[in-house]
Amino acid sequence: xxxxxxxxxxxxxxxxxxxxxxxxxxxxxxxxxxxxxxxxxxxxxxxxxxxxxxxxxxxxxxxxxxxxxxxxxxxxxxxxxxxxxxxxxxxxxxxxxxxxxxxxxxxxxxxxxxxxxxxxxxxxxxxxxxxxxxxxxxxxxxxxxxxxxxxxxxxxxxxxxxxxxxxxxxxxxxxxxxxxxxxxxxxxxxxxxxxxxxxxxxxxxxxxxxxxxxxxxxxxxxxxxxxxxxxxxxxxxxxxxxxxxxxxxxxxxxxxxxxxxxxxxxxxxxxxxxxxxxxxxxxxxxxxxxxxxxxxxxxxxxxxxxxxxxxxxxxxxxxxxxxxxxxxxxxxxxxxxxxxxxxxxxxxxxxxxxxxxxxxxxxxxxxxxxxxxxxxxxxxxxxxxxxxxxxxxxxxxxxxxxxxxxxxxxxxxxxxxxxxxxxxxxxxxxxxxxxxxxxxxxxxxxxxxxxxxxxxxxxxxxxxxxxxxxxxxxxxxxxxxxxxxxxxxxxxxxxxxxxxxxxxxxxxxxxxxxxxxxxxxxxxxxxxxxxxxxxxxxxxxxxxxxxxxxxxxxxxxxxxxxxxxxxxxxxxx
Numbered sequence: 001x002x003x004x005x006x007x008x009x010x011x012x013x014x015x016x017x018x019x020x021x022x023x024x025x026x027x028x029x030x031x032x033x034x035x036x037x038x039x040x041x042x043x044x045x046x047x048x049x050x051x052x053x054x055x056x057x058x059x060x061x062x063x064x065x066x067x068x069x070x071x072x073x074x075x076x077x078x079x080x081x082x083x084x085x086x087x088x089x090x091x092x093x094x095x096x097x098x099x100x101x102x103x104x105x106x107x108x109x110x111x112x113x114x115x116x117x118x119x120x121x122x123x124x125x126x127x128x129x130x131x132x133x134x135x136x137x138x139x140x141x142x143x144x145x146x147x148x149x150x151x152x153x154x155x156x157x158x159x160x161x162x163x164x165x166x167x168x169x170x171x172x173x174x175x176x177x178x179x180x181x182x183x184x185x186x187x188x189x190x191x192x193x194x195x196x197x198x199x200x201x202x203x204x205x206x207x208x209x210x211x212x213x214x215x216x217x218x219x220x221x222x223x224x225x226x227x228x229x230x231x232x233x234x235x236x237x238x239x240x241x242x243x244x245x246x247x248x249x250x251x252x253x254x255x256x257x258x259x260x261x262x263x264x265x266x267x268x269x270x271x272x273x274x275x276x277x278x279x280x281x282x283x284x285x286x287x288x289x290x291x292x293x294x295x296x297x298x299x300x301x302x303x304x305x306x307x308x309x310x311x312x313x314x315x316x317x318x319x320x321x322x323x324x325x326x327x328x329x330x331x332x333x334x335x336x337x338x339x340x341x342x343x344x345x346x347x348x349x350x351x352x353x354x355x356x357x358x359x360x361x362x363x364x365x366x367x368x369x370x371x372x373x374x375x376x377x378x379x380x381x382x383x384x385x386x387x388x389x390x391x392x393x394x395x396x397x398x399x400x401x402x403x404x405x406x407x408x409x410x411x412x413x414x415x416x417x418x419x420x421x422x423x424x425x426x427x428x429x430x431x432x433x434x435x436x437x438x439x440x441x442x443x444x445x446x447x448x449x450x451x452x453x454x455x456x457x458x459x460x461x462x463x464x465x466x467x468x469x470x471x472x473x474x475x476x477x478x479x480x481x482x483x484x485x486x487x488x489x490x491x492x493x494x495x496x497x498x499x500x501x502x503x504x505x506x507x508x509x510x511x512x513x514x515x516x517x518x519x520x521x522x523x524x525x526x527x528x529x530x531x532x533x534x535x536x537x538x539x540x541x542x543x544x545x546x547x548x549x550x551x552x553x554x555x556x557x558x559x560x561x562x563x564x565x566x567x568x569x570x571x572x573x
Contacts, residue, residue, distance in 0.1 A: 404525070
């Protein structure tokens, strides 16, 4: 998505100058078969909606999220991706660049917590849109989970806890005690008031404004009130005891209420934890783009393979649809593989390893496939034969593969030129996402770092390797790639898993004796050998099925590409 794909408007029709509107294309994760798909995303009135395309935006949205309750989370490793979630409904979205991703995040965050609603709702029109309570609504979400989880009040959610039940009973008992004390205090207060009234009637000179306190017991010891002295003493003692018991019970009630409040908080925390676990379990049951590969993967092998197969098909469709602009270089104007080893390479610290492995690979490439070596024919098409030897290392498939093929009209030098030269790699390598030349050792040796397009549900891979092209003998050339290390490109430190490769494309050209080589009479025999350690677990059956499907397609695609590039150009032996 480029900058012109994003549109920001003032939305002048909104009351009180509403928040700005944002619309544009983003990649949205659909499912494990179709993976990422471009969708037209529209943000308006605190509602995020998506459509299959801008042309279909007038036919009704395919889904919508209310941003009032949404969470917007940038991805940990992918600089272009962010997720928008409401309860257990998650949209996985990818922008074309980190800048565009940040622009979307900033605008989405500005809508969170706002009280704006769609204009159709404000004017009373009927609209099947957002369930405000659950926070989202689509054609499937509301029906599949009953409108989402609903939060109950703490009083309701605590009824089932045993400790709360005991606390409630004890609190009810204490309240009953307080009711009893209230009745006693009322009766005792009435009795004492009667005694005071009697005293005031017999001693009218006593007033409420007297400096000394009135002692009902002493007054009762008077001439006429002496008969009431015992009752006054008993009532006073009972009143004092009842007041003390009331205060003690009130303190106990306060303690019980504090304990109940603590239990309510704990129950609320437990409720939220269980709710989050439920949400995670629901998301886990619907594999998303972050599905982690591994031996404990819950994704069946057949679904794993279906997803990988669909990913490769999509890459092939994109390659066929891509229009490659005319190159400013022709093959005649660029340096072909030299017939002799570049002296700069022999001075490099990697030279001993490059020389040894390249020699071994070229020798093995032209060895036969019979005998006790154990090669098994697994694919055959025309002149092409594909062989493999089953091998596993620490539970990971590392089958060595070997392809034998014949191509007419091109030479070994030309084949290795297009395979080695990074200028052409994007044109024939459909799985390549980025390529960096880490070091230019010499004219015939380079160090590359490559990242490959992720094919869900497998994790994204990268590779760091040296590549060397050389002439082995007359009319024989070979390009060898082998994994290496570099402190500036450490393995498995980001989102990519490092894979380890040893690849050799060995080619030998023949033509009729006594004739000059031409496009019409040259034939090149190709031996393509590959050993790949995927660096992470993937189902063995799936990998072998992918090899059987993709390797013949790759070799056929590459050789056809070279034949097409060499048409009309002088032959290079």
